[in-house]
Amino acid sequence: QKEVEQNSGPLSVPEGAIASLNCTYSDRGSQSFFWYRQYSGKSPELIMSIYSNGDKEDGRFTAQLNKASQYVSLLIRDSQPSDSATYLCAVSSGNTPLVFGKGTRLSVIA
Amino acid sequence: NAGVTQTPKFQVLKTGQSMTLQCAQDMNHNSMYWYRQDPGMGLRLIYYSASEGTTDKGEVPNGYNVSRLNKREFSLRLESAAPSQTSVYFCASSENSLPQNTEAFFGQGTRLTVV
Numbered sequence: 001q002k003e004v005e006q007n008s009g010p011l012s013v014p015e016g017a018i019a020s021l022n023c024t025y026s027d028r029g030s031q032s033f034f035w036y037r038q039y040s041g042k043s044p045e046l047i048m049s050i051y052s053n054g055d056k057e058d059g060r061f062t063a064q065l066n067k068a069s070q071y072v073s074l075l076i077r078d079s080q081p082s083d084s085a086t087y088l089c090a091v092s093s094g095n096t097p098l099v100f101g102k103g104t105r106l107s108v109i110a
Numbered sequence: 111n112a113g114v115t116q117t118p119k120f121q122v123l124k125t126g127q128s129m130t131l132q133c134a135q136d137m138n139h140n141s142m143y144w145y146r147q148d149p150g151m152g153l154r155l156i157y158y159s160a161s162e163g164t165t166d167k168g169e170v171p172n173g174y175n176v177s178r179l180n181k182r183e184f185s186l187r188l189e190s191a192a193p194s195q196t197s198v199y200f201c202a203s204s205e206n207s208l209p210q211n212t213e214a215f216f217g218q219g220t221r222l223t224v225v
Contacts, residue, residue: 102152
């Protein structure tokens with residue numbers, strides 16, 4: 001059983017701070033890694049995808065991947081109250097369906 | 111650009127009733143998926159279709175059937191609804207080009223209550 005683990009939170013950070021969200025996965029053959037954001041009552045929306053070791057930056061978001069440690073993280077700089085949501089980590093091996101973690105609730109306090 | 115469209119958005123069923131959830135995508139994606147989301151359980155895969163004409167079981171397939179009607183449409187059927195199937199159901203699609211899977215795009219969800 002392929003597993004994706006996330007701390008359920010809630011993770012509370014003050015406005016303007018850096019939020020750090022972490023995810024570990026069990027399948028060493030995983031090749032594709034995604035972060036989704038889900039607001040309450042809404043569907044998941046893609047924030048970042050990452051396929052290679054290292055960092056990938058997109059605006060205030062940075063995804064970090066370390067395949068040797070089977071670890072992927074998401075950093076949100078200059079956190080805003082509008083970033084308050086549940087963040088889902090998803091992992092895929094080859095062309096298999098995405099396996100999701102249970103998500104981390106982030107609360108940004110104004 | 112509609113993306114992934116699910117119907118209905120809300121549904122209440124009595125135990126034992128049947129229904130079909132409809133899903134259509136207009137992005138010419140190869141793969142389509144049905145997930146359910148329950149509090150504290152995350153998104154769990156029910157069934158998926160890697161390409162037109164194929165379907166496979168996911169993590170929680172019991173009590174469900176699916177049909178990949180064509181490349182655009184993928185339906186989920188509950189033959190005899192049970193209270194344990196009360197959940198939010200999401201349809202998703204992805205281009206799924208080898209060697210790496212691409213991101214999945216989600217529909218707006220169907221909130222199903224079985225009483």
